[in-house]
Amino acid sequence: MKAAILVDLNQIAVKEVSDPVCGECEMVIRPESVAICGSDVRIYRFGNDRVFPPTVIGHEIAGTIIEVGNKVTNFKVGQRVVLGADVPDMDTGRNYTLKGQGNLCPENLAIGYQLDGAFQQKMKLNENTVKYGPIVEIPDHVSFDEAALAEPLACAIHGFEMARMSIGKSICIIGLGPLGCMMVELTKSYGAGKIFAAQRSEKRLDMARKFLSAVDATFISTEEEDLVERVMKETNGEGVDVVITAAGTVKAQEDAIRIVKKRGVVNLFAGLKNQPKLEIDTNLIHYKECTVLGSHGSNQPDVEKAMTLIAKGDIKTKKYISRYFPLDDIVEAIEYHESRNGMKVIIKPQQ
Ligand SMILES: [Zn+2]
Numbered sequence: 001m002k003a004a005i006l007v008d009l010n011q012i013a014v015k016e017v018s019d020p021v022c023g024e025c026e027m028v029i030r031p032e033s034v035a036i037c038g039s040d041v042r043i044y045r046f047g048n049d050r051v052f053p054p055t056v057i058g059h060e061i062a063g064t065i066i067e068v069g070n071k072v073t074n075f076k077v078g079q080r081v082v083l084g085a086d087v088p089d090m091d092t093g094r095n096y097t098l099k100g101q102g103n104l105c106p107e108n109l110a111i112g113y114q115l116d117g118a119f120q121q122k123m124k125l126n127e128n129t130v131k132y133g134p135i136v137e138i139p140d141h142v143s144f145d146e147a148a149l150a151e152p153l154a155c156a157i158h159g160f161e162m163a164r165m166s167i168g169k170s171i172c173i174i175g176l177g178p179l180g181c182m183m184v185e186l187t188k189s190y191g192a193g194k195i196f197a198a199q200r201s202e203k204r205l206d207m208a209r210k211f212l213s214a215v216d217a218t219f220i221s222t223e224e225e226d227l228v229e230r231v232m233k234e235t236n237g238e239g240v241d242v243v244i245t246a247a248g249t250v251k252a253q254e255d256a257i258r259i260v261k262k263r264g265v266v267n268l269f270a271g272l273k274n275q276p277k278l279e280i281d282t283n284l285i286h287y288k289e290c291t292v293l294g295s296h297g298s299n300q301p302d303v304e305k306a307m308t309l310i311a312k313g314d315i316k317t318k319k320y321i322s323r324y325f326p327l328d329d330i331v332e333a334i335e336y337h338e339s340r341n342g343m344k345v346i347i348k349p350q351q
Helices: 038-046 094-098 127-132 144-148 150-162 178-189 202-211 227-234 250-259 283-288 300-312 327-339
Strands: 002-008 011-016 027-035 060-068 080-083 123-125 135-137 171-174 195-199 218-221 240-245 260-268 291-294 321-326 344-348
Touching (some): 038 327, 060 144, 080 144, 080 150, 135 300, 218 227, 240 250, 260 283
Antiparallel strands (some): 002 011, 027 060, 027 123, 027 344, 080 135
16 A cells, blocks of 8 residues: 655655554455645645654545444444544543543554544544544545545634634634635534634635635735724724634734623634744733633544535535645645645545
8 A cells, every 4th residue: 555654844745555464353444535634735845843754744635434343333334424533542541532532542542643544445444443542434425535624624713712702792703714714614503703714815805705705704915004093993992802813923923812892702813933922011901801812622522514505505515625746746745735726635545
């Protein structure tokens, strides 16, 4: 079988490797559609302290179970499944695992990080993943391509739930990459009131505007105008109930804390990489009695909800896919992702 091995920074080699050997408590998946995540690109360019090359990355996965160990009883060969990325760790994170908060386990085990990813033709799931991992069946009428985006959608859902998003609340999403756009669409499922969608680069903003034409959102170019001024003006100086930063910049985080309403919630969703530290007058938080929290990754119930929304057609993930690449062209696919000319890129490992 073929695998795209991340050998070192900026170095992926697609080569023949031997098939995984399935232990009696393990399973083997044939990945059919695997989306490239921004974090895959960051791992490829800058590395990650949870990724140890040589390894295989890729964690937005839809595939088929092709081998099941003889002690595995809850899955069978032929099942079509999606995987969440964060895997609970019963060894070192028992309490979090039992509470359904696997993304908080001490080592934050994740597929495509410490665990084998899906940019390969067969991937093995170890015993812990088979027992406790977020593995969700794909309904028959949903394609692998559509299902592959359940993982990022699950992260968006997790972000909304952490931010206590609910009917009637106003919301501002800062950053309109694929995840930010998914969040803007997700506001419909959560019955949002007024919706603001902010983005700095004009190219992305134009794309998002066309892309999200069905959502009644106020689009704001933070290149052209001051986000804080505009949102405050549009909300009679009150601000919004929920602000989610889907752009990993200090500026987005600062603005978020400024535009959140009294008693509102800010979710610092996007992590900061190579950015200065946030310096903020904490009296803003004190006097507004607002909540500033974070969220990362997802858990099994989030993946299930994502699959439900995709299956119902509430979030049409297909339209997020801009291009498809075979496994051999994975480097080209990463470079296309970096060009920011499209939304999501799908790798087809079997082609
Ligand atoms: Zn991802």
